[in-house]
Amino acid sequence: MLLTVDRINKSYSSFPNPPVQVLHDVSFSLAPGQALGLVGESGSGKSTIAKCLMALAAPESGSILYDGMDVSKARGAELLRFRREVQMVFQDPYGSLNPRMSVEELIGEGLLVHKLEPTAARRRERVAEIMRTVGLNPDDMVRFPRSFSGGQRQRIAIARALVIGPRILVCDEPVAALDVSVQAQVINLLRDMQRKLGLAIVFIAHDLAVVRHLCDSIVVLHKGRVVEAGPRADIFERPREAYTQALLAAVPVPDPEIGRARRERRHVLT
Amino acid sequence: MFPSKTQKPLVEVRGLSVDMPLAGGKDGLRIVDNIDFSIAVGERVALVGESGSGKSVTARAVMRLDPVARLSGKIDFEGRDLLTLSEKEMRHYRGSSIAMVFQDPMSFLDPLMTIGDQVAETLRIRGIGRVEARKRALSVLDELGVDRAAERLGSYPHEFSGGMRQRVVLAMALVGEPKLLIADEPTTALDVRVQDQVLDLLDDVSTRRGLAVLFITHDLGVVAGFAERVMVMYSGRIVEDGDVHAVFKDPKHPYTRGLIRAVPRIDQDLEELYAIPGAPPAPMARPAGCPFNPRCSDAFDRCRAELPAVLPVTGERVACHLHDRKGA
Amino acid sequence: MTTVSAMSGAPRRRRLALSPFDTAVIVLVCVLLLAAVFGPFFAPDSIYTSDIANSLMPPSAANWFGTDDQGRDVFWRLVAGARTTLLSSFLVVTLYSLIGVTIATVAAAGPRWLDEALMRLTDIGLALPSMIVALGFAAAMGPSLKSAIIAMAITGWPTTARLLRGIMRQTMESQFVAGAQVLGVSRWRLMTKHVLPNSLDVLIVKWAGDIGNTVLVLASLSFIGVGAQPPSPEWGATIAGARGYVSTAWWTVVMPGAAVAITSIAFGLLGDIIQVRRDPSLGGN
Numbered sequence: 001m002l003l004t005v006d007r008i009n010k011s012y013s014s015f016p017n018p019p020v021q022v023l024h025d026v027s028f029s030l031a032p033g034q035a036l037g038l039v040g041e042s043g044s045g046k047s048t049i050a051k052c053l054m055a056l057a058a059p060e061s062g063s064i065l066y067d068g069m070d071v072s073k074a075r076g077a078e079l080l081r082f083r084r085e086v087q088m089v090f091q092d093p094y095g096s097l098n099p100r101m102s103v104e105e106l107i108g109e110g111l112l113v114h115k116l117e118p119t120a121a122r123r124r125e126r127v128a129e130i131m132r133t134v135g136l137n138p139d140d141m142v143r144f145p146r147s148f149s150g151g152q153r154q155r156i157a158i159a160r161a162l163v164i165g166p167r168i169l170v171c172d173e174p175v176a177a178l179d180v181s182v183q184a185q186v187i188n189l190l191r192d193m194q195r196k197l198g199l200a201i202v203f204i205a206h207d208l209a210v211v212r213h214l215c216d217s218i219v220v221l222h223k224g225r226v227v228e229a230g231p232r233a234d235i236f237e238r239p240r241e242a243y244t245q246a247l248l249a250a251v252p253v254p255d256p257e258i259g260r261a262r263r264e265r266r267h268v269l270t
Numbered sequence: 271m272f273p274s275k276t277q278k279p280l281v282e283v284r285g286l287s288v289d290m291p292l293a294g295g296k297d298g299l300r301i302v303d304n305i306d307f308s309i310a311v312g313e314r315v316a317l318v319g320e321s322g323s324g325k326s327v328t329a330r331a332v333m334r335l336d337p338v339a340r341l342s343g344k345i346d347f348e349g350r351d352l353l354t355l356s357e358k359e360m361r362h363y364r365g366s367s368i369a370m371v372f373q374d375p376m377s378f379l380d381p382l383m384t385i386g387d388q389v390a391e392t393l394r395i396r397g398i399g400r401v402e403a404r405k406r407a408l409s410v411l412d413e414l415g416v417d418r419a420a421e422r423l424g425s426y427p428h429e430f431s432g433g434m435r436q437r438v439v440l441a442m443a444l445v446g447e448p449k450l451l452i453a454d455e456p457t458t459a460l461d462v463r464v465q466d467q468v469l470d471l472l473d474d475v476s477t478r479r480g481l482a483v484l485f486i487t488h489d490l491g492v493v494a495g496f497a498e499r500v501m502v503m504y505s506g507r508i509v510e511d512g513d514v515h516a517v518f519k520d521p522k523h524p525y526t527r528g529l530i531r532a533v534p535r536i537d538q539d540l541e542e543l544y545a546i547p548g549a550p551p552a553p554m555a556r557p558a559g560c561p562f563n564p565r566c567s568d569a570f571d572r573c574r575a576e577l578p579a580v581l582p583v584t585g586e587r588v589a590c591h592l593h594d595r596k597g598a
Numbered sequence: 599m600t601t602v603s604a605m606s607g608a609p610r611r612r613r614l615a616l617s618p619f620d621t622a623v624i625v626l627v628c629v630l631l632l633a634a635v636f637g638p639f640f641a642p643d644s645i646y647t648s649d650i651a652n653s654l655m656p657p658s659a660a661n662w663f664g665t666d667d668q669g670r671d672v673f674w675r676l677v678a679g680a681r682t683t684l685l686s687s688f689l690v691v692t693l694y695s696l697i698g699v700t701i702a703t704v705a706a707a708g709p710r711w712l713d714e715a716l717m718r719l720t721d722i723g724l725a726l727p728s729m730i731v732a733l734g735f736a737a738a739m740g741p742s743l744k745s746a747i748i749a750m751a752i753t754g755w756p757t758t759a760r761l762l763r764g765i766m767r768q769t770m771e772s773q774f775v776a777g778a779q780v781l782g783v784s785r786w787r788l789m790t791k792h793v794l795p796n797s798l799d800v801l802i803v804k805w806a807g808d809i810g811n812t813v814l815v816l817a818s819l820s821f822i823g824v825g826a827q828p829p830s831p832e833w834g835a836t837i838a839g840a841r842g843y844v845s846t847a848w849w850t851v852v853m854p855g856a857a858v859a860i861t862s863i864a865f866g867l868l869g870d871i872i873q874v875r876r877d878p879s880l881g882g883n
Contacts, residue, residue, distance in 0.1 A: 041461035054780050083782030095773040100795045113783050149549040160781070179320035180488060181565075184532035184545035206461070209491075213534040213543065236536070250466035251536040252491025256514045258537065259495030263473065 002200055003030040003053075003086075003168060008062035010048055022048050023059065023224045030168065035194055035201040037215030039208055041247075045224035046204045050172045053202065054088050055079065066168075084114050087161035091173035093153035097145040103156055104141040107131065110164035130163045134189060151182035155189065162193060169193075170202045175210060187214060208251050212236055220244050279308040280449055280482050281332070285343035288324070288331050298340055299553050301327045303506040306580065309450065312480040314473075316493040316514070318529075319503035320550050325486050328503070329452045332484070333370050334360050347450075365392050369443035373455040375435040378442070379427040385411075385438050386423030392446045410441045414471060433464035437471070444475065451476075454486045469496050490533050494518055502526045505551055505561035512586030522588040524566045560591065568592055616871075623867045630861055634684040637677035645670045645678060645831065654847040664849040666840055668829075672853050679831035679854070683861070686747050686832075687812040691805060693751035698758025699794075699801075705759070706766035707789045717763070723756030729815060736824035743832065746816060746825035754812070761804065765797040772796070803873040810865030817858045833858050 008026050013019035022045045030036050040046045051057040052064060058072035065071070066082060074082050087110075090096035097106055107130060108123045110116070117123045128138035134155045145153055154174060161169060171190065175183040191214060194201050205211050211218060212232060219229040220243070228241045239245045253259055286305050289298030302324040309315050319325040330336050332345055334352065345352040347367065352360065364370075372378060380388060389407035394400070404423070411419035414437045427435060436456060443451060453472070457465040473496060476483050485497060493500050493514065500517050502510040502525065510523040521527040531544035548565040551557060557564050563573040572591045580589040616624070649669035657664040663672035705716040728750070735749035769775065770793055778792045819825035820834025828839040833854045840850035 041463070054776075056776060056779060080782050083780065088777070088780045090773045090777060092773055096777050098774040098778070098792050098796065101791075109778070109783065110781050113781060113787070151549055157777075160777075164781075179550065180490070180529055181320060181532050181546040182549055184534075184543040185547070187534065188543055188545050207534075208462075209534040209536040212536060213540060232539075246463060248536065250462040252462075252466075252469075252489065252495045253535065253537050254490040254494050254518065254530060254533045255537075256494040256518050259491070263470065263495060 001029040002032045002034075002067060003202075004063075004065045005029065005049075005053070006063050006065070008049075008052060008059035008064065010045075010052065010057070010059045012048075021224065023052075025062070026221070026224070026226055027062075028219045028226065028229060030200050030202060032167065033194075033198045033200055034217065035203060035215045037211035037218040038202065038204045038221060039206065039211050039218060039247075040221035041206060043223060044221040046206075046221055047172065048224075049221075050088070050170060050202075050204055053170055054086070055082065080114070084110075084164055085166050086168045086170065087164070087166035088170045088172065089154070089157050089161055089174045091176055093150045093157065093177060096157055097153055097160075099145055101144070102141065103127075103131075103136075103143055103145070103148075106145070106156060107141070107160045107163055110160065114164055116164060126163060127159075130159045134159045134162070134193075135185075149182070150178050151185055154178065154186050158186075158189060158193070162197070162199075165197075166199070168200045168202065170204070172204045173206070174203075176205070176207065183210075190214065208236075208248065220247070278310070279346075280311045280313075280348065282308040282346040283332070283343070284346070286328070286331060286345060287342045288327050288336075289340040289342075290327075290336075291338055291340070301339075301506055301553055302331065304343070305503075305506075305508045307501055307508060307511060309482050309484060311449065312476070312482055314476055314483045314485065314496060314498045316485045316487060316497035316500045317503060318487055318490065318493055318500060320488055322505070322550050322552060323503040324506040324553075325503045326454055329370070329454050329484060329486050332452060333364060333368060335370075365443075365446045365448065366396065367448055368450045368452065369446060369448040370452040370454065371436070371439050371443050371456045373458050375432070375439040376427065378439055379435060381427055384424050384426060385430070388427075389438065389441045389445055392442060396446070407441070407445055410445045411438070413475065414441050414444070415467075416441070431464075432460055433467060436460065436464075436468055440468075440471070440475075444479075444481075447479075448481070450482045450484065452484045452486070455488070456485075457492065458487070458489070465492070472496070490530060502529070505556055506553065507561065507589060508580065508587070509562070509589045510586065511580075511588075516584075516586060522583050522586055522593055523562075523590050524568050524592070525562045528565075560589075620871050623864055623871060626860070626864045627868050630680060630684065630864065633677050634680040638681055641674040641678045642671065645674045646829070654843065654850070656847070657849055663853040664847065666836075666847075666850045667843060672849060675831045675836060676833065676854060676857050679833050679836060680857075680861075682743070682826060682830060682832040683813055683816065683834075683858075684809075686743060686816055686826075687809050690747055690750045690754060690812050690816065691808045693747075694754035695758055695801060695805070695808075697751070698755035699762060699798075701755065701759040702762035702766055703789055703794060705763045706770065706793065707785055713763075717760070720756045720759050720763075723753070724760065726753075728753040729818065732815070732819060733822070733824055736819060741824040741827065743820070743826040743830065746819045749824075750812065750815060750819075754808075758801065758804065758808075761800060762797060765800050766793050769793050769797045803869055805869075806865050806872060807869035810862040810869070813865065814858060814862045 005026060005028050008023055009021065010023040011019045011021040026049060038046050038049060048057065052059050055071050055074065063070055066086060069078055069082065071082060104124060104127050107127045111123045111126055117126055127141055131138045131141060136152065136155050136159065145156065148156065175186050178186060187210060190201065193199055203211060203215055215232060217231050218235040220227045220235065222243050228235065228239065228244045235244065236248065239248060284306055286302060287300060288302040289300050291298045305328065317325045317328065331339065331341055341353055347363065352363065386404060386407055389411060390403035393403040393406060408419055408423060416422060416434065416437055430438060457468050460468065469492065472483065475481060487493060497514050499512065500514045501508050502523065504525050510517060510521065510526045517526060518530060521530055528544060528546040532546060534540065534543060546565050551561060559574040559576055560578050563569040566573065578589045578591045578594060580587050581594055583593045652665050652669035653667050655661055655665040661671045661673065663676065666672055701716055705713045731753045732749040735752065736745040739745035739748065775788065775792055778788055816825060817834030820832050821838045823838065826832035826835040828835050836854040837851055843850050
């Protein structure tokens with residue numbers, strides 16, 4: 001396994017309220033090249049998991065092992081290697097890019113920080129190359145984030161994460177803030193990248209339909225606990241837990257026949 | 271314009287345009303451009319579109335909520351043009367004939383006022399006595415499935431969950447017994463299970479009361495499950511308007527078709543999502559001709575030159591040159 | 599995969615129209631700055647020499663603001679003094695802003711104990727009346743304009759440090775800062791490249807208001823004798839030199855006093871104007 005999350009617990013305290021436990025013994029693992037979906041409603045703890053996965057927060061107990069290293073204890077050179085190999089795309093395409101840096105600086109920052117390309121000219125070439133890969137025009141690298149639409153910003157964020165060649169990409173609700181027609185572009189891009197680069201993806205989302213489309217295996221979270229986990233077909237076609245079933249039943253389907261029928265059935269039941 | 275099957279229209283909108291003034295500039299920015307639509311008594315209509323399509327602005331225009339917006343055209347509500355009313359007359363319509371609920375219930379609830387008082391307030395303003403107003407508030411909260419409503423009249427908004435708050439806001443909207451409810455993305459901020467409950471509730475209330483609903487959303491799944499008719503907006507115009515079954519089965523406008531194919535499905539595995547290239551234009555940068563032409567795979571010369579008119583196509587209304595050519 | 603280009607028409611930056619009053623304030627500030635830069639070149643040499651025969655003359659066509667006890671033209675002495683006053687104030691504000699930015703950055707970036715320690719130090723700095731502390735410093739170093747500037751520079755930083763540290767903490771909550779951390783940037787780069795540039799806006803507003811305030815404090819220090827010394831045309835020193843003539847020749851005191859008040863108020867108002875223009879919630883940017 002590339003990444004193993006083993007029984008992590010985490011609580012937040014906000015004085016004067018008593019501490020609230022947001023994660024209870026959460027475990028799952030990720031194989032190389034696998035696309036794993038973490039789904040849950042608000043309060044399920046999925047964003048906290050993302051923070052712990054990215055070593056931005058440490059669990060109180062349990063461990064997160066990446067390629068043999070304990071993520072929450074990594075320091076110095078070891079942490080830097082982790083940062084290079086595990087990258088992240090955030091939800092908000094408007095807040096996740098430093099507004100005062102040009103696209104070239106933004107995408108090239110990882111190359112600079114990890115000293116992957118010593119010269120500015122080589123860095124620029126690599127930036128242009130990755131921009132083409134994610135469907136951006138390299139001529140736009142002199143521009144600043146404010147002149148891009150939400151979907152384009154998400155492409156910049158993906159390019160910024162991928163340019164240093166990570167093995168895992170953690171995506172925290174990367175399409176939730178995008179319009180439907182643009183959302184599909186970004187989903188397709190992530191899928192292409194995953195296949196082309198053999199990338200492992202942890203895809204955190206509340207939208208089960210998006211997760212079904214993108215992920216091979218799924219972890220369902222509810223109030224900080226893993227409710228059910230398994231391959232895509234099991235979760236979507238044969239959910240075992242009542243919570244998963246209820247969640248799936250509530251997702252609207254863009255087909256009036258099915259939507260109506262489901263609603264009518266429910267009315268008969270109640 | 272779209273003939274409703276059974277009833278006379280409750281609202282008839284003709285040539286509605288909305289211009290927003292720009293800071294410093296003289297010319298306004300045209301957000302909604304010359305749209306026509308009607309809603310029959312008790313009809314559930316969805317208005318779908320992406321950000322910047324003008325769907326929310328259209329909804330707010332019907333309520334005349336933006337004091338700075340310049341509205342032109344006609345909005346007939348039971349035979350009276352709302353755009354000719356004075357602000358005082360319009361206030362009479364808001365809440366009693368037309369009510370509105372929004373995405374964020376918390377911003378419409380006064381944190382320092384009890385739920386009971388807030389729901390009753392709509393009635394109190396209209397001169398209905400305390401006891402009577404409270405009684406009716408209670409019955410509406412009951413109808414909307416607020417558990418132990420009588421006990422909770424004295425509760426404050428922060429004691430309620432998101433879904434319950436949205437019910438309270440709905441109660442505030444419905445207590446005045448409106449004929450039209452405008453719902454602007456009321457379930458977008460909710461978790462799916464709560465969204466589902468609120469939609470069921472709206473469905474029930476609308477059927478029971480014969481309440482017409484104009485439901486603004488970007489979620490095609492919600493449209494399919496809730497609406498009888500769907501209007502698709504793109505860049506300030508209605509590009510397709512028809513029965514929800516017909517539109518989903520056989521979308522006539524390339525934008526509608528692309529949109530439906532772009533939605534991932536919970537009930538099937540799709541190999542590849544269809545992605546409409548590009549992004550919706552900003553209102554200040556609309557292309558010439560059909561606003562969708564730069565993203566449309568079927569566009570031809572006429573699309574780049576001429577704005578398509580909204581024309582009837584097999585029981586629907588569609589604004590697309592492809593259909594005009596076939597018809598001619 | 600299709601290539602998409604950046605939007606051609608990025609939304610134009612919106613500007614708020616200037617009211618006549620705002621325009622007047624900006625013109626006034628420009629006049630003051632021009633006077634400070636070029637005034638001394640035009641001032642007649644006679645303002646540095648005495649001409650007792652012409653002393654304490656009331657305002658007239660020849661001497662717009664009258665003359666002082668040494669027979670020097672009050673108007674031209676004010677113009678010459680503008681440079682000393684404004685330049686010193688700029689220097690003071692620049693120096694203490696640098697100190698404030700450094701302390702704020704270290705506090706925001708450092709471990710919690712260091713943050714706590716620096717903020718307690720800032721609290722002490724805020725609690726002490728800076729005028730009194732500056733007075734003590736200046737007195738200890740010997741009264742001169744230089745001591746007044748140094749004294750004010752080392753006592754003026756706490757408000758800047760407190761304000762900026764708060765803003766930086768807020769900026770550190772942004773997603774793009776988390777993004778930079780995830781990318782593995784060093785603490786130094788995180789602060790200087792990501793946090794600081796996105797927090798400094800507020801100082802631009804504060805800067806103008808601070809200049810106004812400093813002009814006032816500096817004149818006060820000179821007036822009570824620990825700043826610039828007569829016969830320097832610095833405004834506070836000028837008032838101090840003329841205070842014996844309030845009842846007999848009001849212009850020798852009122853004119854420099856008005857100069858201090860107007861300059862101080864003008865820069866304060868300039869701060870407000872910039873603030874309105876930069877606050878997105880008020881329609882600026």
